[in-house]
Amino acid sequence: MTHKAETMDPQGPPHVHHMDATTAYGAAKLGMWLFLATEILLFGGLFCAFALFRWTYLEEFHQASKHLNVWMGATNTVVLLISSYFAALAVDAAQHGNNKKIVTYLSITMLCAVGFLVIKYFEYSSKYHHGLSPLNVEFNSPEFNAAYKCFFGLYYCMTALHGLHVIFGMAILGWVISKARKNRFSERYYTPVEVGALYWHLVDLIWIYLFPLLYLVG
């Protein structure tokens, strides 16, 4: 009977045969937190490498860092913080079962994400025009300063991997929006909104560390 009631409820939790709805909600959240831990360790390797080479090439890293555009980086930081704020609002809306607001808030988050990527594109292309990317011929010549190469190598690895996470996060949020447009969520079921927002906050958080490391501390 409960089984029937659950499948009849278009806004209730999806029926799974091996656990009840409360367990499924807790399992999804725990699963996402564990996944976030793996993400931190993934970037952890890069942070280690950065720490090592900043210590090895202290002065050169300082000089190389000046080639980055602090204002663009700062703008992107603000853009991502705003995006995270609206992701948090979307979770609040979901807990009150307001699908319309979920769509609005997450759409703003998505717009911010697009803005972030556009700004990143302009940063990358300006580096390319200054001959500071691995795609430039001079970057790969033996005369190119080894420490600069190391700095920009790490810069591209860290920001590109972060950029991939932004794109992946947009895919998740896009999927959540499409569900919210179908009025899928309610006070009884909003797991994807919460889990998707958790992931998005991590994407934001990693940038919060990348920005000072690459743009300011260098």
Place this chain on the structure above:
Amino acid sequence: MSTAASTAPEVKKNYLNDHTGIWSWIYTLDHKRIGIMYLVSLFTFFFIAGLIALTMRYELMHAGASGLLTPKQYNVAFTLHGAMMVFLFIVPGIPATLGNFLLPLMIGAKDVAFPRMNLLSYYIYIVGAIMALVALLNPIDTGWTFYTPYSIQTGQGVVLMTAAAFVLGFSSILTGLNFIVTIHKLRAPGMHWMRLPLFVWATYATAGIQVLATPVVGINLLLLIMERTMGIGIFDPKLGGDPVLFQHLFWFYSHPVVYIMILPAFGIIGEIIPVFSRKPIFGYKAVVIASFSLALLGFFVWAHHMFVSGISDFSAATFSIITFGVAIPTAVKVFNWVSTMYRGSIRLDTPMLYAISFIFIFMVAGTTGIYLATLGVDVFYHDTYFVVAHFHYTMQGGAVIGLIAGLHFWFPKMSGKMYNEHIAKIGFVLVFIGFNLTFIPQFVLGMHGMPRRYFDYPPEFESLHFVSTIGAFMNGLGYAMAIFNLALTGLFGKVKAPRNPYDSLSLEWQTDSPPIHDNFETTPIITEWTYGYGTPVRDGTHH
């Protein structure tokens, strides 16, 4: 009731026959079927990588070239043997196979927490395996460790092979994540933490390492790929990079990963010994704590692989001391197993034979590990056959024999049949004698200075190499007998297994053999500890 059903004896539904056809396997979300699929895939690669090992041993049987392999092909052979055994067989190893099959059964759940993710992790494994096989078209000779700067200079296969290892890492992470959530959220009513079977505890500790260590090697391999394709100068000293950084990040994963391989094997031994000794496990809590101490310590010993890589004396001494610390929880486990057997009524069935041989072999493995943790001694033994023998005592004598023990033990549950005990015992004798015959001479060779990964050697090493090769073939024959015995009786055997052939008290034995799709007819309610052997339990009878 149809007439057909009334004339023929009714076939009971179980996870193997409730859906039929190849698509029912390809799309399955059933943890038991996914475990079986992993088992078949893993043993395919075990077979291939084992044949490569025998080829190498044949080459080394006599001094001088045998004509079978060129020196270049020999380098490719030891790389493939190592990379396939590690990344395709022993890392997914016990968790993906027996872990998948048993974990929900042991805690009284219907499935793992995320069945779709479980199937996804299997297909990610298959994608990684296919990438590794394609990489064979352009074989690599770096050894399974992909050390820089050589891996930056040598053949193009490195990029695909490391990409394959990266993809396989995802599969491992998803399995570990799934298991942690399953153990936290899906325990049946009454299955308190301190009632969990030791195999579940071991799988839990293992899953923690899978989740926390794997991403680090992932980023390391990614950086290696970027270094090769973009020349970003992280690892190549010619470009200003640091090759030792690669080793640090590599071993930050690859030391804990040996605990991914061995901890579940410890768990299996902890399940087998109480059942065949008819005694409660001795020091249950100590064994649980030891598992987690090993998982934790495993994260802080990685640089003992790098004592001769130019790390500072201070960090070498620190890592040496922490490595000695690993001996404590390991010894706790060994003492607890032996104490469990003490004055028990021991039955020497095949799983128990493997379990006892595991204790012996692992003691040798652990003791020789102490030698290698000692700084001065390690400088001499580094990159010799002593290390090769130590490693195989832990990984083959430990993880593989643990897996084989577990496969025999849970075979009746998985297949619903009984295997041929005589052939299994002959297989065991061949494995045990063959294994020791292979690697005891290698300890001696290492002490005399025989370096690892060499195609040829001076004539005075010949007799020991000869014995080692004879042992290797015997070992291979033993595994073949053991595995074909299980595979053939599983497929064609006539002897049906009862629910609980060993009178085990553990939950997985209290359901049908093989289990139904949902594991239990009704959700079980657990009222007592798993290991209450020899005490009046349940209906008042002694077990």
